[in-house]
Amino acid sequence: MKSGLSFLIAAKRCEIAELQALALTSALVNVTGRLVHGLQRERGLSNLYLGSNGALFAPERLAQIGECETSEAHLRACLESLDTESVIVGNGARLFSRIAYVLHGLDALPGLRAQVAQQRWTARKTTEAYVRLITGLLAVVFEAADSATDPEISRLLVARFNFMQGKEFAGQERAVGSALYASGHAEASEQQRLLHLIESQERCLRMFTEFSSAGLGALWAQSQPSSTQAELERMRRVLCTAANGAILDASQSTTWFACCSQRIDRMKWLEDQLAHDLLRECETKIAAAQNDLQAFTALSTSASGEEDALSFFKESPLPDHAVSLTNDGVAATPTPPLQGYGPHLERSILELVQAQARRLQSMGDELDSVRASLNDRKLVERAKGLLMAHRQLSEEEAHKAMRQMAMNQSRRLVEVAEAVLAVADVLPERRH
Numbered sequence: 001m002k003s004g005l006s007f008l009i010a011a012k013r014c015e016i017a018e019l020q021a022l023a024l025t026s027a028l029v030n031v032t033g034r035l036v037h038g039l040q041r042e043r044g045l046s047n048l049y050l051g052s053n054g055a056l057f058a059p060e061r062l063a064q065i066g067e068c069e070t071s072e073a074h075l076r077a078c079l080e081s082l083d084t085e086s087v088i089v090g091n092g093a094r095l096f097s098r099i100a101y102v103l104h105g106l107d108a109l110p111g112l113r114a115q116v117a118q119q120r121w122t123a124r125k126t127t128e129a130y131v132r133l134i135t136g137l138l139a140v141v142f143e144a145a146d147s148a149t150d151p152e153i154s155r156l157l158v159a160r161f162n163f164m165q166g167k168e169f170a171g172q173e174r175a176v177g178s179a180l181y182a183s184g185h186a187e188a189s190e191q192q193r194l195l196h197l198i199e200s201q202e203r204c205l206r207m208f209t210e211f212s213s214a215g216l217g218a219l220w221a222q223s224q225p226s227s228t229q230a231e232l233e234r235m236r237r238v239l240c241t242a243a244n245g246a247i248l249d250a251s252q253s254t255t256w257f258a259c260c261s262q263r264i265d266r267m268k269w270l271e272d273q274l275a276h277d278l279l280r281e282c283e284t285k286i287a288a289a290q291n292d293l294q295a296f297t298a299l300s301t302s303a304s305g306e307e308d309a310l311s312f313f314k315e316s317p318l319p320d321h322a323v324s325l326t327n328d329g330v331a332a333t334p335t336p337p338l339q340g341y342g343p344h345l346e347r348s349i350l351e352l353v354q355a356q357a358r359r360l361q362s363m364g365d366e367l368d369s370v371r372a373s374l375n376d377r378k379l380v381e382r383a384k385g386l387l388m389a390h391r392q393l394s395e396e397e398a399h400k401a402m403r404q405m406a407m408n409q410s411r412r413l414v415e416v417a418e419a420v421l422a423v424a425d426v427l428p429e430r431r432h
Helices: 004-051 058-080 092-117 123-147 151-183 188-211 214-223 226-241 252-302 309-315 349-391 395-409 413-422
Strands: none
Touching (some): 004 123, 004 151, 092 123, 151 188, 151 226, 188 214, 349 395
16 A cells, blocks of 8 residues: 555655756757847848848848757757657647747748848838747747746746846847838837837836846846947937937947847846756756655655554644644644654654645745736736737737726726726627
8 A cells, every 4th residue: 555655755756857847948948048039130130131221231141040040950959859749748738839839930931031131021021020930939938937836947937038028129129220220210100119119128127127036136237338228328319209200320220230239148148147047946956856755765665664543643733734623613732743653763754744745835825926927917918919909009009008097097007907808708809
C-alpha cells in the first residue's frame, strides 16, 4: 500500500517536471526576444528605405534581414523541442495556437520583404505588417508568463513581458518617426500615433518596475544616458508639435533612427539581464527541488515500522489552511506535532507534508496576485478589440476612448473594460 510519503515524493517529482518545463519555456522566451529585437530594427530600416524612396539604408536593411533569418532559424529549432504530443501541458491550447499563428506569419515574411524591396507598400502598411508579426511573437511570451506555476518565475516572466511590450512600442515609435522624418513633412494622424506610442511605453515600463526586482528597476532608471534622452525628447517635440503638412528636415531621419536605436539597444541589454535572472531562478529551484526529492527518497528507505494511525488524530496539528471544530462548534486547540516514525528521524513525515502544504498555499496566493495583472490585461485587450470592431476605431483610438471613460467615471481602466464586455452580448452583429 502506498504511504503518504510515496505521494509526497510523487508531488516533488511533479514539481521538478513543471520547473523543467518552465526552464524550456524560458529558453523559448529568450530566443523569441532575440528575433523580436531583430525584426524591430528591420522594421525601422525598412521605413527609412521606403520613406526615402529607396535612397537610404538599402545595404543595412539587407544585412539586418540576414541577422533576422539566423534568429528565426534558432526559434524554429527551439519550437521543434516542445512536446506537442502530450495533452497535459499548462496553457497548451493557447500557447500552441499562438505559435501556429507566428509560424504562419514567419512563412509570409519573405513576401513582405519583397514588397518593401520593390517599394510597392507604404511605410504605414509595412509598419502594420511587422507589428502584426511582432505582436504574435509577444503573445507567445504572454502565454508563457500566464502558464507559469511558480510565483517567483511568474513575476519574472510578467516583468519581462511588460518590458518587451514597452520595447516594442519604442520600436514602433522609431519606425513611425523614421518614416515621418524621411518623408520630409509632418502628418497629423502619425503624430497622434507617436503620442499614443510614447504613453504606452511609459505604462508598460511602470508595470515592469512593479514586477521586477528592485535592482533591475534601478538599473533601468540608471541605464539611459542623459544626453541620449535629452536628444530624443528634443526630436519628439519637433515631430509631435509640427503643424500638419509642415516641412521636416529629412536629413534628421538618420539622427532620429540612431538616437532611438541607442535607447532600444540599452533596453535589449536589460532584457538580456532579465533572461539571465529567469534562467538562474529556474536552475536554482530545480536544484532545490531535486535535493528535496533525494531527502524524501532517503527518508522512505530508512523509515522503519508502521505509522500509528491513532497518533495522527491524538497528537498532530491540522495544516494552517484547514479548519477543525469540536462538537460545540469551537475551534480545537492544536497539540504538539507527531515525533516521527522513530527516534532516529529528525523530522516526521507529517511535518514534511504540512510544510509542503503551507508552501504550496503560499505559492498559490502569490501566484494569484501575479496573474491578476495578466487577467486585467486580457480584459482590457478584449474590450479594446470590441470597440475597434463595433465602432470602427483604431487600436490607439479605442484605448484613448476607454481611458477617457475611466477618467470621467473615476474608475480603473480594467473596470471600464469589464463594463464594455458586459454589454457585448447585446451589441448588434457587425455587418461586412
